[in-house]
Amino acid sequence: MQLELSTSDVGILLFSLAIGSIGGLAFAPGILARLGIRRGITLGMLSMGAALAVLGGMTEVLGSTVGAMAILVFYGFVFSATDVMMNVDGAAVERSLGKTVLPMMHAFFSFGTIIGAVLGAGASRLDIDVMWNFAVVGVLIMGLGVYFVRNVSGLEPPPAQGSATGPAADTWWRRLMALFRDGHLMLIGLMVAGLAFAEGTANDWLTIASVDDHGFTEATGALVFGAFVAAMTAGRIFGGPLIDRLGHKRVLVTMGILGLAGIVLFILAPAPWAVFTGALLWGLGGSLGFPVGMSVAAAHPTDGPRRVGIVAVFGYSSMLIGPPVLGFLGEHFGVLKAFILVAAILLLTLLITPKATNVPGPRPTPERID
Numbered sequence: 083m084q085l086e087l088s089t090s091d092v093g094i095l096l097f098s099l100a101i102g103s104i105g106g107l108a109f110a111p112g113i114l115a116r117l118g119i120r121r122g123i124t125l126g127m128l129s130m131g132a133a134l135a136v137l138g139g140m141t142e143v144l145g146s147t148v149g150a151m152a153i154l155v156f157y158g159f160v161f162s163a164t165d166v167m168m169n170v171d172g173a174a175v176e177r178s179l180g181k182t183v184l185p186m187m188h189a190f191f192s193f194g195t196i197i198g199a200v201l202g203a204g205a206s207r208l209d210i211d212v213m214w215n216f217a218v219v220g221v222l223i224m225g226l227g228v229y230f231v232r233n234v235s236g237l238e239p240p241p242a243q244g245s246a247t248g249p250a251a252d253t254w255w256r257r258l259m260a261l262f263r264d265g266h267l268m269l270i271g272l273m274v275a276g277l278a279f280a281e282g283t284a285n286d287w288l289t290i291a292s293v294d295d296h297g298f299t300e301a302t303g304a305l306v307f308g309a310f311v312a313a314m315t316a317g318r319i320f321g322g323p324l325i326d327r328l329g330h331k332r333v334l335v336t337m338g339i340l341g342l343a344g345i346v347l348f349i350l351a352p353a354p355w356a357v358f359t360g361a362l363l364w365g366l367g368g369s370l371g372f373p374v375g376m377s378v379a380a381a382h383p384t385d386g387p388r389r390v391g392i393v394a395v396f397g398y399s400s401m402l403i404g405p406p407v408l409g410f411l412g413e414h415f416g417v418l419k420a421f422i423l424v425a426a427i428l429l430l431t432l433l434i435t436p437k438a439t440n441v442p443g444p445r446p447t448p449e450r451i452d
Contacts, residue, residue: 094409098151100402102158107395109159110166119171120234126164127227131220133157138216158402166394169376171234173390176377182322184373189318192369195285195311203304267389269438270379271396273334276431277371280341282401283408283424284310284364291348291417296357309358310365317369330374330439338432341367345425349418367428372397378439 140149172187205215292303344363351357379389411420
């Protein structure tokens with residue numbers, strides 16, 4: 083038994099994931115304060131693996147759409163909360179080193195996505211049940227998460243500016259009000275939201291568009307997505323050194339132009355080679371938005387952690403709400419035509435990127451140890 087889903091049904095499931103993820107963003111600071119980085123991430127990885135295994139059973143055995151929605155809400159909550167904690171720790175490591183390393187850290191997220199795309203294509207070709215596929219992946223997430231969490235730095239972030247009692251006094255209302263008073267932070271958030279929108283829609287709809295609109299097989303559609311993720315991974319591997327050499331502004335604007343060209347080429351693709359080329363350019367264009375936004379936000383000398391959290395809200399909200407919106411548009415107009423919205427948002431993002439990437443003050447440098 084499996085779920086029989088239309089394009090709009092897929093959008094509803096993605097919306098369930100988005101609802102849970104936004105909740106995770108709201109509660110991530112409290113979870114971090116209560117559990118700490120290592121325990122928080124460990125609990126998150128265990129919960130994600132278990133939820134994925136249960137989701138496979140809901141899909142394959144029970145065929146319950148409502149059950150799948152409930153699990154996706156929980157999975158989204160845990161995923162976003164855990165990812166915020168990872169980014170806060172990564173920003174602290176980057177600050178201590180005095181150079182751009184967050185893109186490289188995000189490259190390993192892309193490595194995992196490439197492996198998932200390859201395994202998904204293989205499972206589809208071998209006709210492996212969804213339940214077993216999800217169960218094995220869930221166990222791997224739990225096992226690898228517990229093993230590698232020991233490498234988390236656990237660096238303490240600096241206290242929030244103007245807070246005498248530390249992070250506990252920085253309530254959600256004060257963070258929200260500070261958001262509207264900080265124009266530069268607003269621009270960073272909007273930039274990250276636009277680039278995350280382009281990344282999130284590709285993650286969820288690129289394969290479907292390749293199959294339904296370009297006529298590829300499911301296995302070939304997964305390879306198109308693999309090309310997108312491979313390009314995104316390459317951008318994140320080499321992006322850090324490029325940024326340290328050329329600056330945030332020049333690199334992000336160039337990447338954004340490549341991404342916009344890739345989306346347009348994917349929409350208009352006259353041949354299979356153009357589909358793959360468009361996916362590659364799209365991946366390059368979206369590779370640095372999220373990690374660089376975190377890096378620019380964290381550059382503040384005393385208020386970095388709060389700014390990272392606020393930018394994460396922008397990015398994840400866009401990345402997770404955008405795909406369901408594309409689902410509803412795709413149901414009525416087709417996924418390829420819905421991608422026109424992605425191109426338009428990316429164009430607007432390019433217009434604000436130069437001002438958003440102005441980093442006030444010099445970047446901190448690591449202490450030299452002789």
